[in-house]
Amino acid sequence: MVVGMKPVSRTMAVVFLAVIGPALAWGGAVTPRQGDVAVRIAVLKDAEEAAIGIRGEYILMDPLSSRELDRGFHLRKTALFPEKNGIRLGARSFPLKRIRFVPQEYFSLFRDRQERKYRGVVDVFLTPERRLLFVNTVDLEEYIKGVLYHEVSHRWPLEAIKAQAVAVRSYAIYQVQQNKNKDYDMTNDIYSQVYGGKTSERYRTNLAVQRTRGEILIFKEKVLPAYYHATCGGATENVKEVWKHDLYPLKGVRCPFCSHSPHYSWKKNFQLKAIQEKLNKSGYKIGLIKNIEVRDRTLSGRVKTLDITSRDGEKISISGKAFRDVIGPNELRSNDYRVVMKGYYCDFIGKGWGHGVGLCQWGAMGMAKQQHTYDEILMYYYPGTQMVSVRSLEALK
Ligand SMILES: [Zn+2]
Incomplete structure (x- = not known):
């Protein structure tokens, strides 16, 4: 009271x-x-x-x-x-x-x-x-303090945390611009950026925010939707394969910096019946699955389309992105995989964790360990961008 x-x-x-x-x-x-x-x-x-x-x-x-x-x-x-x-x-x-x-x-x-x-x-x-x-x-700065802890370890090299801070800030400003007529700019879940408020603040993540205060990335005078993900597994993805953007800084780069990531390679076994049930729940109609085959891949090597056939000869084609949504993005960690059929089961043998667009967090950590600074890290994963102060935004309008 x-x-x-x-x-x-x-x-x-x-x-x-x-x-x-x-x-x-x-x-x-x-x-x-x-x-x-x-x-x-x-x-x-x-x-x-x-x-x-x-x-x-x-x-x-x-x-x-x-x-x-x-x-x-x-x-x-x-x-x-x-x-x-x-x-x-x-x-x-x-x-x-x-x-x-x-x-x-x-x-x-x-x-x-x-x-x-x-x-x-x-x-x-x-x-x-x-x-x-x-x-x-x-x-804005307090917001970023509440996000960083959920994105990177506060024990990581400071330059990697600073690069992440600038990415989070740019992405937040992009969302603010997109949602100005709505009741809010972002949610606090994985669909935007996980935000834990004051409870999630730590000394070193706060320091990274202070040392990059107000810094955001722009491309052609527009705020960059600075997407990021945990581990790319060797190459980042072109944004146009994932969302309706076509932006040079997000066209994808080779990444030799994340091979030490615990998410670099993975293997996941699924029961075909479980996959069938998930597909049917999501509106795809298919009987008992006989085969899952990669039809084509994006330039970065990620699955673009899968062909799935049933024992009755039905066949559906589904995009790699839609399939990962159906299975669950944490069950199927990335779209960079091959499928090995094993009777009633199948193995997905893959690399990386996340959509693969923009900054590779474990790659940023690898670059920082090799003494790269946060602006070098950002320019590597978002080539062609410029770092400016959020205060200069008004001049961009
Ligand atoms: Zn990487």
Whole structure:
């Protein structure tokens, strides 16, 4: 419950200006004001209930009218529920479709007995399905601090972590530009960049963020969607084989730097019946599988199309990308494999982990170990790009 009613301090006003001011003024678009950029991440979606706690002073407000609803000092873990026409916080109901908490220090979200701490501000939305959506608006640099831990080991060479920081920052800004008319820019799962908030910060990942502050990659005056992946297995993939982009810096390079990766080569055994079931669940119609054959490959050597035939003679063709989605991207770690049929089973013998586009994380680590600097690493995996300050974006418009 709300405890204490101290007046809002000066620090509080600074937090408010730094995060909320720009967020309100820009509606999430990248129009840097005094160098500040905020990103909006859906940290919790479709929640039937959740709980929030706040450390330090805070304001609760209606973000649409900017009306203050409450203020206080330390909010202990308090449940939030969707209601028919509003949002319930503990015993109080607010007849609003969106409320905003502005904490001075940080807030915690509790779900499934786990607490996760976040910096910045949180908007709680009542969705048309009567669920709660939590969107964290946070300074770009703080966001990257909350992502890096999930992407690379904080024990890796600093130059590799710095290269990753610039890639994450560029990708985030690209998403902000793409989603400016939506309620949020990114989710916090594997479909954008895993973001764990303050809970995921570590000393060396924070250092890498500070030492690359504001640096992003551009190509032909546009922010690069700086894709990255764990291990390429020898060559990175051309982005156009995976997504609807055709960009020179993402056309793929040879990578002799990731052979020490634990993901460099792998072997996975599948029951053909399990593959058949997964295909049918995803809308492909096929009986008992007799053969799986690679029909063609991309220039980097990854599977482009697979032909699958059943014992009854049915045949389907499926793209390597679609097949990996059907099987599960962590079950089938990459598209760089060959298939060995073994009766009712088959082996996938492959290399690398991930889609293979852009920066190879274990390759970046290998380059850093060979004394390459972070900008050399970035220029290797994203050739033709330029590194600029996020503050110069306005000039690019
Ligand atoms: Zn590699």
